[in-house]
Amino acid sequence: MTSKPLKAAHRRHDEIKRVPESATLRQAIRSAAARAAAGLDRSRPMSREGLEQIGKEILQRLELPRTLLGFTMVAVSNEFWLPIFETVALHRRLFLLPHCLRDQTACAGSYDSVGLHCAGCGSCEIHALKAEAEQLGYSVIVAEGTSSVLFRVLEGDADAILGVACLDSLERSFQRVVELGIPHVAVPLLRDGCKDTEAEIGQIRSLLAAQSAPTAVLTPTSRRSYLGLLRETGRMFRQPTFAELLAPYIEVAELAGQLGNGSRGLSQFSRQEAVEMGRPPLGPTVQEIALQWLQEGGKRLRPFVTLAAYAVAKHGTGVLEQADPGSDLAERLPVAVRRIALAIEALHKASLVHDDIEDNDHYRYGLPTLHRIHGVAQTINVGDFLIGLGYRLIAGQSVPLGADCSGDILDRLSRAHLELCRGQGAELQSQDHRPPYAAAQAMQAAAQKTAPAFEAALYAGLRAAQADVDPTILRRFATYLGEGFQVRNDLDDWQEDQHNKRHRGLDARAGRVTLLHIFATEGGHGPRLAQLAELMENSTSDELLDQVYQVYCESGALAKVEQLYARLRDRALAAAAEFPTPDLQELMQFFVRMILQE
Numbered sequence: 001m002t003s004k005p006l007k008a009a010h011r012r013h014d015e016i017k018r019v020p021e022s023a024t025l026r027q028a029i030r031s032a033a034a035r036a037a038a039g040l041d042r043s044r045p046m047s048r049e050g051l052e053q054i055g056k057e058i059l060q061r062l063e064l065p066r067t068l069l070g071f072t073m074v075a076v077s078n079e080f081w082l083p084i085f086e087t088v089a090l091h092r093r094l095f096l097l098p099h100c101l102r103d104q105t106a107c108a109g110s111y112d113s114v115g116l117h118c119a120g121c122g123s124c125e126i127h128a129l130k131a132e133a134e135q136l137g138y139s140v141i142v143a144e145g146t147s148s149v150l151f152r153v154l155e156g157d158a159d160a161i162l163g164v165a166c167l168d169s170l171e172r173s174f175q176r177v178v179e180l181g182i183p184h185v186a187v188p189l190l191r192d193g194c195k196d197t198e199a200e201i202g203q204i205r206s207l208l209a210a211q212s213a214p215t216a217v218l219t220p221t222s223r224r225s226y227l228g229l230l231r232e233t234g235r236m237f238r239q240p241t242f243a244e245l246l247a248p249y250i251e252v253a254e255l256a257g258q259l260g261n262g263s264r265g266l267s268q269f270s271r272q273e274a275v276e277m278g279r280p281p282l283g284p285t286v287q288e289i290a291l292q293w294l295q296e297g298g299k300r301l302r303p304f305v306t307l308a309a310y311a312v313a314k315h316g317t318g319v320l321e322q323a324d325p326g327s328d329l330a331e332r333l334p335v336a337v338r339r340i341a342l343a344i345e346a347l348h349k350a351s352l353v354h355d356d357i358e359d360n361d362h363y364r365y366g367l368p369t370l371h372r373i374h375g376v377a378q379t380i381n382v383g384d385f386l387i388g389l390g391y392r393l394i395a396g397q398s399v400p401l402g403a404d405c406s407g408d409i410l411d412r413l414s415r416a417h418l419e420l421c422r423g424q425g426a427e428l429q430s431q432d433h434r435p436p437y438a439a440a441q442a443m444q445a446a447a448q449k450t451a452p453a454f455e456a457a458l459y460a461g462l463r464a465a466q467a468d469v470d471p472t473i474l475r476r477f478a479t480y481l482g483e484g485f486q487v488r489n490d491l492d493d494w495q496e497d498q499h500n501k502r503h504r505g506l507d508a509r510a511g512r513v514t515l516l517h518i519f520a521t522e523g524g525h526g527p528r529l530a531q532l533a534e535l536m537e538n539s540t541s542d543e544l545l546d547q548v549y550q551v552y553c554e555s556g557a558l559a560k561v562e563q564l565y566a567r568l569r570d571r572a573l574a575a576a577a578e579f580p581t582p583d584l585q586e587l588m589q590f591f592v593r594m595i596l597q598e
Contacts, residue, residue, distance in 0.1 A: 159227075462474075
């Protein structure tokens with residue numbers, strides 16, 4: 001169910017997503033796209049607006065209907081990226097196939113959290129394409145969406161992607177791939193519908209085998225990409241780097257082998273394992289729980305913000321231009337700056353531990369929350385340990401960064417910490433609904449919970465690089481970014497996420513006040529929402545959730561929240577343009593596009 005404005009927007013999008021039925025017509029569009037892309041600047045990714053403009057021009061020239069715009073945009077994007085994609089070694093590429101290509105009635109494959117494991121039964125094209133790609137050297141994933149793909153790319157397993165999907169999935173999934181500057185090409189499904197779909201096999205095979213040597217004009221060295229900085233951020237949380245960063249401040253030498261790379265679920269730690277590893281059978285210590293939790297899961301968004309802010313402020317956007325993402329970043333990101341970034345993640349993870357207890361959440365990162373595994377008392381202790389660790393790491397950088405620098409960062413983070421607690425306190429007070437919680441109060445609480453943390457992460461990187469940024473500009477930018485992030489969370493609460501075991505409508509089930517609830521209540525639908533909330537206390541029926549969502553749609557609350565999100569995104573982009581240098585402006589705009597996706 002969607003609101004009328006949302007339905008209209010969906011119709012407008014669907015009107016441009018028809019795939020030409022004729023192979024001749026598809027080839028004509030691709031040929032026109034190749035001509036249009038021949039003179040494009042490939043030093044930075046094309047925007048969606050740029051692709052749309054060129055796509056419209058091609059359709060007008062060929063006298064074709066607007067319904068083919070989505071397919072034409074993919075064709076232009078392919079021609080833009082193909083010369084770079086072809087220079088990436090085959091064994092450094094990732095091939096993403098949609099599981100909907102399988103024959104549902106005959107498929108003998110099985111699923112896990114990553115995707116479909118092909119059994120090689122031969123009932124569809126998946127096995128043959130997978131085998132062919134693997135023989136060439138590709139890694140292959142059979143799944144829908146890009147979560148698993150991005151994980152593989154960020155882990156350093158691939159530098160380019162070939163994806164097959166419906167136009168809707170390509171639009172939804174590849175936005176972040178584009179923003180990160182990852183070379184990619186895509187083949188739209190000829191017929192979608194989420195099952196028994198059909199693909200253009202010849203085009204897929206042609207792209208699989210596409211290779212060329214780098215040229216002076218098209219070498220990946222000239223490509224700007226944040227991929228290297230993202231990989232460096234992830235590397236901080238894997239051994240041996242993780243232990244090396246913590247070594248001067250905490251006894252971790254004996255834990256290095258036991259903690260591994262942070263990939264094992266905390267819920268898998270058993271008393272028997274403790275005995276076998278020579279521990280007392282009481283289970284892991286607070287330090288072990290805290291350090292493994294620090295390594296486990298999450299987007300690493302805040303430490304990435306710190307590292308990227310430092311790198312661009314210190315070295316300019318030229319730091320993004322690398323043949324091998326991350327190849328020389330180690331020299332440009334001092335250990336002291338990495339420790340500051342690690343500290344910021346430690347403080348963030350501490351807030352999540354406490355937040356999960358306060359909200360009584362059952363899952364985080366697809367695993368049971370810490371308080372469900374280790375109990376509330378020990379988990380509070382884990383959060384407090386991480387807070388101490390975070391501040392200890394920052395204080396420890398007074399020599400390499402200077403006492404004034406580390407003191408300034410400590411001051412900014414401690415203020416952010418206090419604001420977060422005030423915001424969380426206001427949100428907890430709102431749960432009794434007395435007095436009624438207004439939208440302005442909700443936005444203030446959201447700003448307190450998120451904006452100061454983004455501001456502190458940004459400030460830490462900029463201050464370490466000795467960049468001079470007007471604090472008013474920094475505060476305004478972080479406020480719009482933080483508020484937008486929280487509004488996005490309200491909207492995302494109605495999206496299923498099987499990977500993270502997140503079900504839709506959790507805020508409604510828990511009785512938490514969101515902007516959707518506030519706007520619907522202000523529109524006179526409070527009594528109906530209260531009635532549904534009472535019914536949900538004794539029921540887990542999805543039908544009741546559907547009714548809540550229907551109230552949000554019919555009251556106009558959903559449309560209002562979406563419009564608010566769009567305004568905050570626009571304001572954040574405008575605030576990014578106020579930063580003092582073009583390099584910092586470009587970085588801040590990237591943060592907005594990455595964190596507040598359309």
